[in-house]
Structures are given as structure tokens and as C-alpha cells.
Amino acid sequence: MSTAMNFGSKSFKPRPPEKGAFPLDHLGECKAFKETFMKCLRENSFDNAKCRLQSKAYLECRMDNQLMAKEPLEKLGFRDLMDPPPPSPEDGDTKP
Template sequence: MSANPGNSLKALSPTPPERGSFPLDHDGDCTKQMQEYLSCIKLVKGENAPNCRLLAKEYLKCRMDNKLMDRDDWKHLGLPSDKKEANDVTKETTPTSGQ
């Protein structure tokens, strides 16, 4: 007895990810950036902290530079695209005096 009523192969066909594959970093080109990002995420207990997002940007930049992922605009990845935006993100996490 088949677990798939009608035994349709079409229903069992996997769908590829929207943005394509995400190859493994077999040569360890981006291991340092990945470890820094994961350490940050662990430190902030999984919160979407702006300083961790900057580390994520460095990691993704490394992957793009090493052709481990397709290039994409930072805005499509939800990350700051220039130094001004990066400075704005950093200011959000920097405590101000008197608070």
C-alpha cells in the first residue's frame, strides 16, 4: 500500500530553495567570520542584535567573495549597505551617557 494516494510522483517532487544552493565551505575560507558571528549570536542569546548583524554581513561578504553564494544587494539581505547605515546600526547598540 502506498503512503501517497494516487501514487503521484509530482506530489513527491522536492522544490529547490528560492535563492539557490548554499554550498558548504569545504576549504574553511569563511570559518573565522562564521565563528565570530555564531559567538555573537550565542552571547546575545539569539536576539537580532545590530552588532551581530554587522558580523553576519562580514560572513556573507566572505561567502560572496569566495563564490560560495551569489552576490546580492545588502538591502535584499536586510543588512546595511554603506558606512553611514552601519554607523547608524552601531549607534543603536552604543549606550549614551546619562542613561
């Protein structure tokens, strides 16, 4: 049985996961948003469906402060909370 090990022959280069891990907010840039979201969860028995606006605001803060990768909010499940596009002139909503 050989007990020799090949130290140094293989190099491990860690890479961050694509999704699911967030850098810590060491400077507290989004602390107020996090606290608002957590308060909402506590008040609603941790039913996150009732705190979607707070969740959206928290994730927007994290993206704005480079604490997570920018993602379209539609991909994060907030399509129903997005502002509708402004009406176009072809919609017939123009005034003379």
C-alpha cells in the same frame, strides 16, 4: 493492475534553488567569520539583531568566495549598515 514502470522514459535534471541553500564551505574560507557570528549569537542569547555586523561580514565573505550568489547588501537587509555616499560638490561642502 500493471506493475510495469517506465524507467528511462523521463529524465530528471536537478537545479539548485534560487535562494535559501548555500554550498558548504569545505575549505573553511569563511570559518573565522562564521565563528565570530556564532560567538556573538551565543553571547546575546541568539538575538540576531545584536549581531548584524558579524552577519554582514560573514555574508560578504561567502559572496567574495563564490559560496553564494552576489547580492546587493541592501537586498539582504543591511541598508542601514551601508556607508553613506561621499558628499557631492553640489552639497555646498566644498572648500575654496
